[in-house]
Amino acid sequence: MPSEAQSRSPVSVSSIRESLTTTATRTQLAVIGITVFALFLRLINLGARVAHQDEARVAYWMARYAENGVWFYRRFVHGPFFFHVNSFMFEIFGANDFIMRLVVALMGAALPLAALLFRKRLRPSETVALAALFALNPILLYYSRFLRNDVPLAMVMVFALGFFVRFFDTRKLRYLFLGVASFALGFTMKENALLYLACWVGAGALVYDHRLFLGRVGNEGIAGAIPPKLRNWFRENDGRTIKRTVLKGVGVVLLVVVEFLAIIVFFYAPRSQTRPGVGLWKAFSNPGMFPELIHTSTVETWQQFISWSNSSDHAYLPYLIDSLRSLEVGALALCLLAVVGFLVDRYSGDRPNALVSFGFYWGVASVLGYSLAMDIKAAWAMVHAVVPLAFPAAVGLALIFRWGREGYERGDDVSAVAAAVLLLLVSAQVGMAAYDTSYQNPQSPDNQLVQYAQSASSPDDVKPLLSDLQQISQENDGTDVLFFGEELDTPDESDNDVPPPGPGWHARLPLGWYFETADAEVASTNRSTDLAGEKPPIVVTLNNVSTCISEDGTAEDIDSYMEGYEAHQFQRYGFNSGCHVSDMTIYVEEERIISES
Known part of the structure; x- marks a missing residue:
């Protein structure tokens, strides 16, 4: 991979463009290769493990839904996404352990592709490192081979964030609409999509505080927190142009709201078939049913949705300790790299990378918050902490790689060997943990990632x-x-x-x-x-x-x-x-x- 350091020798514009294009292409190819490998890891013996109680419980009702077409929202089995998707899969391919987990595996394998959405905010080496962490982390791997909503929820939320970042960077509306679609799909999977929103608001507030502080240090005051492009736009345009732009923005917001609600209504609308009550397909033959259908799919669903937040009543510390043990087994290297990446990014260079800080705050809040929100001890909750912590961890991992490469290029054998040893240690820890938890002992009670409702029979x-x-x-x-x-x-x-x-x-x-x-x-x-x-x-x-x-x-x-x-x-x-x-x-x-x- 070419050096990321700026060359001091004179070069032509065409050579710079060619170099950047080559780097971008190599980065994309590397991420695609990692994604293919991630898919391979997730499909190996996918149907071998005996179904967990939760898998069997929801898969049974998915199979029944495929047969009788009757479905309505019950928060105890979470959102409707997999009911609609897996019932379709069962109709086509049949119902078995492999097929019931297949879509989860595909979505888990697709998560590394989300790294490409952040490539303008990360170095090429950091983008590749982020994809690798998404692909190989033992917790993400284990629960990508498990019929649960956690990895798919994390996947669509990371894609939503990536699309929103791309929209902010390019102002292309397609990224906004794709982001809203991904965000809405998250709310069709599991109730803790609300926690993503809460963590994003909190992390965003802290990142915005960075801007306020840096603006103060630069004697720009609060104005320093406003992006320069936005300030210049207000200076360069008259009131009529600003008004027209605001009206256009209002129209876009209305379209976004309609898009979000359409996805929610489609997924949450009851399918009652010949049973009494409203139903999505019934409404098409009886349009007068649509108001009640929309109310059922939105207001009544929301009332059940938010009741999830009141479902836990337990001592906090034991749950926090259990979460930390899960991270120790399934994400030790990632957590250590996240701390290194956050500190290096924060205290070196001109200013912290907002994305890296955002991921670190989001991840720490998830570790602390899920220990409070969970109603049972289960390692799957840490999926939602590992994913955001992968952003600063990617900075730490890429830093070790660059340190070793630059040491090799300048003939510093000590730095090159030290970096190689660190990378080998990280790879060994991740590889051994992934093999043990996902392949060697996938349902052993001694496996920290195995929740007690998993059958212990070999x-x-x-x-x-x-x-x-x-x-x-x-x-x-x-x-x-x-x-x-x-x-x-x-x-x-x-x-x-x-x-x-x-x-x-x-x-x-x-x-x-x-x-x-x-x-x-x-x-x-x-x-x-x-x-x-x-x-x-x-x-x-x-x-x-x-x-x-x-x-x-x-x-x-x-x-x-x-x-x-x-x-x-x-x-x-x-x-x-x-x-x-x-x-x-x-x-x-x-x-x-x-x-x-």
Whole structure:
């Protein structure tokens, strides 16, 4: 890569243009190459991990939506984006663990491309470093292989910020509209899009304070905080021109508002089909329904949306410690580089880079804020801290690279070797953490990135069994699966066709998702005597490991009836905790077993 330092020797305008073009092209090619590698990392064994409880819960309803077309917003399963997108994917490619995570993986892999939107605010080496951090960070990698909204939300918000920055730099309206579209999509994914807005306002206020301070130091007063181009424009134009420009701006603002609301209404509008109530497709045949539809999609949705902020009530320090542990495991190098990059940028050069400062303030606020906002301990919250901290971290990483390259060019072996060692240490820490968390131990309770509702059963042992269960269900006539016990019993299985589900449904997860994808005929009972006679080929019950399980509701109560069946152990959670009983027994008719599990 050519040196970024300004050459002191005389050069022609054409050579400068050629050099800049070559550098830009190399930067773009490097970012594209990183993006391709990021996609490769995210697609390797994407469907191997057993579905987490949250994945199974929302994927089940996505599959049901693909079948019956009924959807309405429930904040417990977050925004509608993946319901609409994944139901479409399921219709085309079928429903399985790989497909349910595919769009998340694609969006996570696309995140490095956002670095190109900031290339006018960053050096070429910093742009490439930013893309690499987005691609390789272990936390972003792990949750790019997980059906959650966190990485996609971070991705669209970073793109939105990038488009807004490009609009500010170029004044081209297409970037404004693209930014608003990305920003609106964030609000269709998860409620903590509100926290992005809050962090941006706070970080923006601190960056603006930089301008005020620098204006004061330069004896320009508050006027120093106003961009010179804007000041000159006001000086050079008369009142009529300014008025015309203001009216044009008002028109653009109205278009932006309409664009934002159109996206929100499209995604949040209920799909009621033949059920009572308003529905998006119903409104096209009955236009008088549109006012109520818009009210439901905006005002009523907003009321549910903001109620999310009142969902946490816990001690702050344990959650903060858990967040810091997640950063230690999944983003130690990035956090250290972020501190270095922020300090170097702030205290060297003519003035701090507003983008770098903005990212650092945004990231620190996210670390502190999410520990308060979260209702459960989960490393996925740190996705929203890692992404902004990658901006100052890119400055720190690029600084080490330039230090080593410049040392090599001037024959300073000590600097070159020291930089190489630092880069190797960073690469080793990131690589080892990524391999351990995403590939070697993706559902181990000892993995800090694994939340407790992830099944601890080994995928090598359980995936063949789950495949057998699905194949048996597809080949069997009549009832395929019987859930036994009060905890698993749903008196009317049709209650599980549309949300909210009937009693017992949540306790079946994640198995309910796998049976749904096989279109299994499911029944349940609370009486052990129902198993004395003819039974389905698959019977599922909890193990008696907790006083929370009622009498006549566990494997001990029916084991004597299960002659001719082979018992398999399955852990729904990473561990047993109180009434969260992880241990399950799955009985499979011996003559139906297909593979050795």
